[in-house]
Amino acid sequence: MLGMVLAAGAGRRLRPYTDTLPKALVPVDGDTTIMDISLRNLAAVDLRDVVVIVGYAAEAVHERKEALERRHGVKLTLVHNDKAEEWNNAYSLWCARDHFGEGALLVNGDTVHPVSVEETLLSAPVTSDVLLAVDNVKVLADEEMKVTLTPEGDLARITKLMNPAEAAGEYIGATLIRPGAAERLADALKATFERDPQLYYEDGYAEMVARGEKISIAPIGRVDWVEVDNHDDLAKAREIACRY
Template sequence: MHAVILAGGKGTRLRPYTTCVPKPLVPIGDRYSILEIVMHQLAHYGFTHVTLAIGHMGTLIRSFVGDGSRFGLQVTYLEEATPLGTIGPLLGALGSLPEHFLVMNGDVLTNLNYAKLLRGHAASSAPVTVATYAREVRSEFGVLDIDGGTITHFREKPVFNFMVSMGIYGFSRETLERYPAGRPFGFDDLVLDLLSRETRPASFPFDGYWLDIGRPEDYDRANADFDRYIGMLMPGMTLGTPVPAPDAYLNGAPA
């Protein structure tokens, strides 16, 4: 049960919160960092090993997580000298990963059962399994269909429904072995290539709690939600004295 957490991004959309702290260490509810919640969840669901792909302010993440023993996990690190995208960091480290493994972004707040996703992927023949979520977008405008300069249809502030990737994936090592290491390679590149070869990824639909904490408004919502959902987001945790906030590690204090 091995998970790779992508924690090397700069978090530019979440500024000013990420000016001095990497996005995975931004605190939620003034109690736990995003990364700390994820590490606890992985241990709860039976994961034993975590690989952290780090880059921007990676030394802070190392100081905070250490060897992972305080989470009941064994943690190793992949360091990006230059940004390699979502999949790029994995390509040079496939030899250290098991046949099937979980990959996830380090800024996801959800109560998804990661083990169920990974077991489902391992039992399938899919090259990759994508956790998916239904989203709804309401247009602020009336939408027009136009043909040859005339309006053929009108919809007043329509609602669009679609499925999105949650940033959590079940992977098989052999899926990635065909791609060269050391160059930027994103999840979009991978999916487009798989589809072009008619090798279709699988969907793992989820309808529970999920937030991609990429923007200040998402972060504000996560903080507003946390006290209400803490039991769900921290399963099995005895909730007592809050742990030190991530900024306690800015000067290199040991984890």
């Protein structure tokens, strides 16, 4: 199984940090970046072959590739998204489709969380080929990627466009993709960005559910984590990252 980091986004709301860097390379604890935390977590669960999807300011990741490999004891394969500044991340994840068949633990490159999230995903019972990490404790608002569940506890809906009161929790940007999902996930992502290139990869999960696929949920419990979209999020990331 591979680690996988989605790190192609521009992160315009984090300027001036992202004038020359992708969001994943913004520091959150001294010189430790969001990507450092992602790679450290993946290495800690012995996922040392890591695919990183790059796009915006990709040259900054290429320049740091060897240093990141040495620092975390990992081997990085960089996959380039040629439309990172035009299209949303359904296409971005699809760019890594050739690696799905090895199985992957995918983490968003703008999420700061402890390794307990990876441990929760890897230790969960095998109930489906796709398993999402969900915060079922946090009080939700409009911006979050919210989920509802079936009576059996599997994914029913996943979207930001949902009344928070209806949601069972928030998808935190970490997914276990088992090898059996490879072709079906790639096809669902392709259908998603062909329908609208501005859709999220989570809309690809919704497409899979609409096709009758089962996607399971792994609740992460009470965990300090943050998706870093803006300067307020970055301040929170810097508050919690030093405790990991």
